[in-house]
Amino acid sequence: MISSLSRRQTLALLGAAALPLAGRAQASYPEHPVNLVVGYSAGGAVDAVARTLGAALSRSMGQTFIIDNKPGAGTNIAVRYVIDAKPDGYTLLMAANALAANMALYKPQPFDAEKDLVPVALVGRVPVVIAANASAPYGNIKQLIAAAKAKPNSIAFASPGNGSTPHMAAELFTRAAGIDLMHVPYKGGAQAITDVIGGQVPLLAMNALEVKPQVASGKLKVLAVLTAQRSPIFPDVPTIAESGFKGFEASVWYALMAPAKTPAAIVDKLHAQVQKALAAPEVRERMTAVGGEVLPGSRQQMATLLHDERVRYANLVRDAHITPD
Numbered sequence: 001m002i003s004s005l006s007r008r009q010t011l012a013l014l015g016a017a018a019l020p021l022a023g024r025a026q027a028s029y030p031e032h033p034v035n036l037v038v039g040y041s042a043g044g045a046v047d048a049v050a051r052t053l054g055a056a057l058s059r060s061m062g063q064t065f066i067i068d069n070k071p072g073a074g075t076n077i078a079v080r081y082v083i084d085a086k087p088d089g090y091t092l093l094m095a096a097n098a099l100a101a102n103m104a105l106y107k108p109q110p111f112d113a114e115k116d117l118v119p120v121a122l123v124g125r126v127p128v129v130i131a132a133n134a135s136a137p138y139g140n141i142k143q144l145i146a147a148a149k150a151k152p153n154s155i156a157f158a159s160p161g162n163g164s165t166p167h168m169a170a171e172l173f174t175r176a177a178g179i180d181l182m183h184v185p186y187k188g189g190a191q192a193i194t195d196v197i198g199g200q201v202p203l204l205a206m207n208a209l210e211v212k213p214q215v216a217s218g219k220l221k222v223l224a225v226l227t228a229q230r231s232p233i234f235p236d237v238p239t240i241a242e243s244g245f246k247g248f249e250a251s252v253w254y255a256l257m258a259p260a261k262t263p264a265a266i267v268d269k270l271h272a273q274v275q276k277a278l279a280a281p282e283v284r285e286r287m288t289a290v291g292g293e294v295l296p297g298s299r300q301q302m303a304t305l306l307h308d309e310r311v312r313y314a315n316l317v318r319d320a321h322i323t324p325d
Contacts, residue, residue: 029266030063035091037068037082039075039098045126045209045292049254050094052286053123056277057270074102074163074324076110083116087259089266092120095255097165100309104317105163105324113257114310119302120256120267121274126292127227127251128169129234130157131204131211131220133196141224141243144203148179156182157203158192163324168313169226169250170205171320173240176248185325196220207252208233209292226250232288253295253309255302271299 036054040046047069054065070078075098085091093099099113111117130141138144148155159167162185174181184201186192189210196204197219204211204220208231214220215234222237228249230239240248256274258267277283278294287294316322 027265029089029269030061032090033064033066034061034089035068035085036065036094037070037078037091038094039070039072039078040096041071042067042069045207045252046094046096046254048209049124049287049292052283053094053256053274053277056280056283057273060273060276073110074098074105076102076106079111079113079117082257083111083259085259087261087263089258089262089270091259092270093117093257094123095257096252097168097309097313098163099255099257100306101163101165101168101313101317102324103310104314105322113306114303116260117257118260118262118267119299119306120258120270121299122295122297122302122305123254123256123274123278124287124292124294125227125251125253126207126209127225127231128166128205129208129211129225129231129237130170130173130223131196131206131215132223133199133202134219134221135199136202136221138223139221140238141240144223145177145179148177148181153180153182155203156184156201157205158184158186158196158201159205160189160192161185161187161325163317163322165252166205166207168316168322171316171322172250172312173226173245173248175316175319176245187325193220232293253305254292255306267299 036050038047038050050067054067057065070081082091082093103109103113138147157170159170189206192204193214195201197214211220212233215222222234224240224243225231225234225237226240228239228241275296278296284294
């Protein structure tokens with residue numbers, strides 16, 4: 001019969017033996033393909049960013065990062081899938097602003113991103129732009145504001161849908177500018193763009209990537225870029241800050257997230273590899289090609305952004321009575 005002392009000694013020895021095994025498993029991570037979940041359909045901005053980063057991580061980490069598109073419920077399906085996944089580093093989420101906004105938009109609250117997920121890295125951002133039909137009577141944001149103030153709530157803007165990031169960005173802008181615009185939500189960006197080009201709606205709030213072809217062809221014109229710095233794909237278009245709103249910013253950001261209990265060693269390893277990828281010229285070039293910019297930084301930077309955006313969107317949803325489609 002084993003004494004209580006020898007039992008304790010045995011457990012201690014087993015624990016000590018297990019630690020190196022766990023450490024080796026984390027050190028050799030990844031040992032098989034990694035699932036990178038995207039809550040949007042293939043071909044969009046978030047998907048393009050995920051594929052760019054996934055390809056870079058596949059090269060540097062020696063395992064395939066598989067892009068798994070799970071659209072639906074405003075990205076909540078994808079977020080819940082990752083939250084419920086085994087926290088071993090093999091199921092990750094490419095998130096965007098909806099991660100912060102949906103905690104206020106949906107009732108009951110579908111998740112708590114600050115508790116259920118852990119930030120791996122901030123990846124990049126694409127500016128939201130206010131664009132107009134090419135024949136619209138205003139050529140810049142100051143002229144739009146003047147027209148909106150002259151006839152309150154007479155000018156409409158299209159967006160990809162209620163609660164979408166462009167919709168929220170436009171609502172934040174109207175409050176900053178002290179104007180009222182009518183919101184016309186669409187089921188996605190394609191039809192919204194089509195109707196603005198056709199003249200059914202004069203204005204459009206959209207991420208820069210999705211309007212780039214139509215601006216290049218002269219069918220749309222960008223009135224303002226809602227970021228602090230000018231966009232590399234619209235270098236001649238003033239920012240919202242240059243138009244009199246210093247400090248205002250509303251962009252689409254992208255971040256890599258993992259389930260909350262993912263081992264710190266794996267999260268740290270992924271973070272380091274993302275920073276390496278974001279420094280690579282080919283990744284920077286690809287991000288610029290889709291209208292964005294890379295945003296290397298600490299994990300704490302992403303955690304702070306998520307919290308600040310959560311508060312910002314919660315206030316907007318409450319004050320503007322915004323509900324999801």
